[in-house]
Amino acid sequence: MLIFDLNDQSYELNLLAVMLYSPDLIGTLSDENMLTESDFVSQQNYEIYQGLLNYIKKFEETEILAVDTDVLVECINEVCPKSKVRPFDIDNIRRKSSTAISVAGDPIAFYSQRVKNRAKRREFVEIAQHLSDDSRSMDISLPDIAGRTSNALDRLADTLKDNEPLFVPDPVVQIVNQFNLIKEGQKEDIQPTGFFSLDRVLGGGLRPGTLGVIAARPGCGKTSLGLLIALQIAEDQGNMGPAVFFSFEMTKESLFKKILCIYTKSSEQVLSEGITEQMRDDLKFHLSKAFFRNGKSFPGLLISEKSTVYLDEIERELKRMQSKNQLPKVCVFDYIQLMHTREKYDRRDLELGAITRGLRELAKKYGFCGILLCQMNRTVEGGKVTDDTAPNNSFIRDSGAIEQDADWVTFLLPSVTMGFTRCFFTKNRFGQISTKDTQLWFRFDGATSTFEESMRPMRIGGEGAHNNSRYNAANGGSFGFSQYCGNKSKGE
Numbered sequence: 001m002l003i004f005d006l007n008d009q010s011y012e013l014n015l016l017a018v019m020l021y022s023p024d025l026i027g028t029l030s031d032e033n034m035l036t037e038s039d040f041v042s043q044q045n046y047e048i049y050q051g052l053l054n055y056i057k058k059f060e061e062t063e064i065l066a067v068d069t070d071v072l073v074e075c076i077n078e079v080c081p082k083s084k085v086r087p088f089d090i091d092n093i094r095r096k097s098s099t100a101i102s103v104a105g106d107p108i109a110f111y112s113q114r115v116k117n118r119a120k121r122r123e124f125v126e127i128a129q130h131l132s133d134d135s136r137s138m139d140i141s142l143p144d145i146a147g148r149t150s151n152a153l154d155r156l157a158d159t160l161k162d163n164e165p166l167f168v169p170d171p172v173v174q175i176v177n178q179f180n181l182i183k184e185g186q187k188e189d190i191q192p193t194g195f196f197s198l199d200r201v202l203g204g205g206l207r208p209g210t211l212g213v214i215a216a217r218p219g220c221g222k223t224s225l226g227l228l229i230a231l232q233i234a235e236d237q238g239n240m241g242p243a244v245f246f247s248f249e250m251t252k253e254s255l256f257k258k259i260l261c262i263y264t265k266s267s268e269q270v271l272s273e274g275i276t277e278q279m280r281d282d283l284k285f286h287l288s289k290a291f292f293r294n295g296k297s298f299p300g301l302l303i304s305e306k307s308t309v310y311l312d313e314i315e316r317e318l319k320r321m322q323s324k325n326q327l328p329k330v331c332v333f334d335y336i337q338l339m340h341t342r343e344k345y346d347r348r349d350l351e352l353g354a355i356t357r358g359l360r361e362l363a364k365k366y367g368f369c370g371i372l373l374c375q376m377n378r379t380v381e382g383g384k385v386t387d388d389t390a391p392n393n394s395f396i397r398d399s400g401a402i403e404q405d406a407d408w409v410t411f412l413l414p415s416v417t418m419g420f421t422r423c424f425f426t427k428n429r430f431g432q433i434s435t436k437d438t439q440l441w442f443r444f445d446g447a448t449s450t451f452e453e454s455m456r457p458m459r460i461g462g463e464g465a466h467n468n469s470r471y472n473a474a475n476g477g478s479f480g481f482s483q484y485c486g487n488k489s490k491g492e
Contacts, residue, residue, distance in 0.1 A: 006122050012045040013093055015111035019052045020067050020094050025108050026056045033112035039119040047083045048090065051076030069094075120160065127152045147312045147342045154315070191329055191369065194232030197440045197453050198423070202408065203430035206233075206330055206369035210429075211360045211405060215374040215396050216412035221421060222373045223250065224449040225412065226332040227258060229371065233330045234300030235286070244302045244321075244328040244368075246314070248338035252305045258449045263287070267447035302328070309339050311358040318366050328368045333359070335373040337397060353401030360405045374402065376411070390436060391424050403427060410434075412444075419443065420454065 019026055040046040054075040055067060069087045076083050127149065134145045192205040199205045206212070206229075216222040226245070233243040247255055257268055263286045264271065264279040275283075304317060321327055333339070336352065345351040356372070363370045375397045391411045393403035403409050409427040414420075423440035425433050432438065443452040 011114045016093050018107045047080040050079045054079050150312045193229045201431050208367040209364040210407040211370045213372045213406045213409040215376050217376050220412045221444045242302050243330045245332045246304045261448045330369050332371045337375050356405040
């Protein structure tokens with residue numbers, strides 16, 4: 001096995017020799033082959049490299065047959081004022097020119113790529129050294145060691161990928177072809193949420209590679225709504241990939257109790273008194289669809305329970321699913337304020353901004369729609385918000401960049417005077433944002449964890465008077481989540 005000295009400067013010296021011997025070849029340097037300071041072992045070699053680039057720039061309109069050593073030293077001092085390069089250093093490199101120029105093809109590209117290659121290999125060695133040092137320190141936990149190493153390797157791996165520029169016609173052709181397929185009756189890759197009104201506002205449903213936010217105060221149903229959407233995807237998407245519910249607050253047992261309540265339309269108290277034959281049949285039907293495929297253990301819904309979670313742990317879960325051909329279509333994160341990064345930030349909103357940016361990158365990389373469940377601040381409490389109040393993105397606790405990275409943001413706000421919950425979109429890349437007249441209305445039953453869609457409730461009687469049992473039946477009445485609420489969805 002051949003072992004190279006990664007600190008060997010031969011490629012750097014040969015590159016500089018070629019540039020000194022044939023300065024006209026410097027024009028062949030592309031952005032891909034351009035070197036940075038970190039690519040060089042020797043600081044002096046980097047300074048000469050920068051001086052040569054400056055030399056060519058200054059005399060680009062003149063035919064250069066040979067590089068003048070004294071002028072080159074002046075060019076080096078212009079870009080690197082503290083440089084200690086002297087003429088004899090340059091002359092020593094020039095003597096290598098006769099052998100360096102003899103490589104086949106473009107010698108500039110040849111040596112530049114090999115200098116870059118060794119620099120990347122040194123980065124791998126540095127990561128390994130940090131891993132070795134961290135492993136010997138008892139002050140650093142094993143998850144932190146794994147997280148640091150994984151993050152460093154991922155960042156380095158991203159720099160090794162081919163980032164070819166995308167020509168403008170390519171996405172145009174893709175978009176035109178996509179619309180042609182829709183015109184011909186083929187469905188776009190959109191996952192319905194199971195709620196007619198939500199799908200209508202979101203332009204059909206949830207799209208891969210996007211990020212959405214559902215914000216609410218505790219007890220207003222954000223976990224139930226996220227779970228309902230995950231269950232709908234789990235039952236409808238066949239073998240295309242599961243829905244994943246990342247729970248950072250509730251245990252698996254508590255979530256499964258919610259699922260039983262949803263499928264049987266009964267409260268935990270009723271279930272504790274005994275399950276009827278009808279309930280048993282409903283559970284058997286829905287659970288077989290959500291957790292098995294034709295008798296095979298291909299889960300439609302995966303639940304990941306973690307008390308403390310880091311971004312790199314989420315990606316490891318996704319990689320594991322990818323290895324099993326189970327990449328998810330939808331990931332629900334309950335809730336974002338319980339996530340952390342391994343890096344330290346001065347402010348919590350900056351840390352959450354880094355988390356949302358990371359989740360957005362993961363959504364694009366693995367092709368799922370991420371739904372972030374968020375806590376709202378106390379602005380909505382104390383009677384400050386009425387049924388006609390339009391929320392804004394600052395209602396999100398530690399908002400920072402959360403709303404900036406999201407493709408859509410909606411708030412669940414309990415009605416002040418009625419037994420309804422209103423759903424208000426403040427950001428929506430796929431449709432209109434809400435107004436007090438176009439906001440969505442739901443009946444939320446906390447005991448059974450179900451949502452039922454409804455038309456805007458009618459205001460009857462005197463000013464501010466409402467009747468929970470009456471709503472705008474003249475315009476179609478209520479329509480609900482058909483599988484879990486017992487009502488047929490409007491438009492089906």
